[in-house]
Amino acid sequence: MAIVKPFKAIRPSRDKVALVSSKSYEAYSPAELGAKLDFNPFTFLHIINPGYKYHQEITGEQRFEMVHNRYEEFKENDIFIQDSLPSFYLYESSDVNNTFCGIIAATSVDDYNKGIIKKHEGTMQHREELFENYLKVTGFNAEPVLLTHKDNSDLDAIIAKKKLDRPEYEFSTTDKKLHKLWVIFEESIIASIIDVFKDTSSLYIADGHHRSASSALLAKHLTDDNEHNTGDEPYHFFMSYLIPESHLKISEFNRFVKDLNGYSADEFLVQLDAHFRIENRGQQMYKPSKKHHFSMYLNGEFYSLYLRKGSYHFTDALSTLDAEILFQTILKPILGIHDLNNNNRLGYTNNTLDSLSLKTNVDNGTFKVGFGLIPITVQEMKEIADAELKMPPKTSYIEPKLRSGLTMYEF
Known part of the structure; x- marks a missing residue:
């Protein structure tokens, strides 16, 4: 039984929402970020980059305090x-290729702990603690955790009926996406949504593992500090965007390595032969279409790599993932990469940004070799989570990517 809870969001006024909402801070180039900050006084980026107007780079807890101050100013000026x-x-967000639609709600830290x-991903303690401190000092969260659940016909019917109403927000952004938001305040609809999730046995984090872990850490510490804790305080919940599995879009990450660990190209191919059937495709671009098939780009040529079925043993859900196979058969034993989280010889790109990145990042000299995989499935992601296993980093690029500053949750 999953608990979802309505909350009183802080959000932009209808006339300013298109100006306020932003992509994540990291999604902007320095030039784009500067233009947004210079020419849009309402952008949420002013809140998370509070030192910009003072022409200073401010870090640490002082930055968190200033984020809080800018946030309060937006409320005082009725922007929020x-x-x-x-x-x-x-x-709902949509473009010519995809439509994503779901419910923004408060979800339970207790459900996370249970x-x-x-x-399906591991988290790093220092990042959990950093974001916990950010939440504690700023007092709000503006980026929901992306959760997914089984498709549900009852919920589909509730959503379809609500979408007949005029949305509170309807605006387009420069990435050619249309955004719509409806406020569900009717008690009967709220009760129906709560009942749907009471019958949902599991929710799966698609994106936002550190945000959810930090929220759980914050709840633990604030509970310990509050002798009158009731369990219903806002910090016992965190803001999430819940979408059905059919609305998730999962793309792959390419992997790149800067050198061949002392091997020549011919010697490297010999090493690969122990686990893979190799075919040189020359200049013909190759993309794998099946599990356990890989593409490789080396010295100006494409190769197809097919895993030899008898050379690798599947032991659990993790061992069947192509990202794990690549790690166990090539990256670790041949190229000497043992830590996927901390190795400056290793790089990644996702194919939503550049379908030719496997070639361009090698041809321009940044990397020596590149590997392409097929995307994982939602079912594979769930099997890893159900087994309490952890995927290798950058196994999946999951959409939708959520905008900041549409709804905010205060602690």
């Missing part, structure tokens, strides 16, 4: 308003 009633928020909200 707070809903008077606890609500769910139906949010494993009802399941994870």
Whole structure:
């Protein structure tokens, strides 16, 4: 049984929402970021980059305090308003290729701790502690955790009916996406949504593992500090965007290595032969279409690599993932990469940004060799989470990528 809860979001006024909402800070180039900050006084980027107007780079807890101050200024200037009633928020983003639609709600830290909200990635303690401190000092969260659940016809019907109403927000962004948001404040609809999730045995984190882990850490520490804790305080919940599995889009990451660990190209191919059937494709671009098939780009030529079935043993859900196979058969034993989280010889790109990156990142000399994989499936992601295993980093690039500053959750 999963717990979802309506909340009184802080959000932009209707007339300013298109100016306020932003992509994640890291998604902008320095030139784009500077233009946004110079020419848009309403962008949420001013809140998370509070030192810009002072022409200073501010870090640490001082930055967190200034983020809080900018956030309060946006409220004081009525750029942000707070809903008077606890609500769910139906949010849809679409472009010519995809439509993503789901419910923004408060989800339970207790569900996270019990494993009802399941994870498939590991987290780093220092990042958990850093973001916990950020939440504690700023007092709000503006980026929901992306959770997915089984498709549900009852929920589909609730959403379809609500979408007949005029959205509270409807605006387009420069990446050619249309955004719509409906405020669900009606008690009967709220009750129906809560009931749907009461019958949901598991929710899966698709994106936001550190955000959810940090929220759980914050709840633990604030509970310990509050002798009158009731379990219903806002810090016992964190903001999430819940979408059905059919709305997730998963793309692959290419992997690159800067050198061949002392091997010549011919020697490297000989090493690969122990686990793979290799075919030189020359200049013909090759993309794998099946599990356990890989593409490789080396010395100006494409290769197809097919895993030899008798040379590798599957022991659990993790061992069947192509990213894990690549690690266990090539990256670790041949190229000497043992730590996927901390190795400056290793790089990644996702194919949503550049379908030719496997070639261009090798041809320009940044890397010596590149490997292409097929995307994982939602079912594979769930099997890893159910088994309490952890995927290698950069195994999946999951969409939708959520905008900051549409709804904010205060602690």
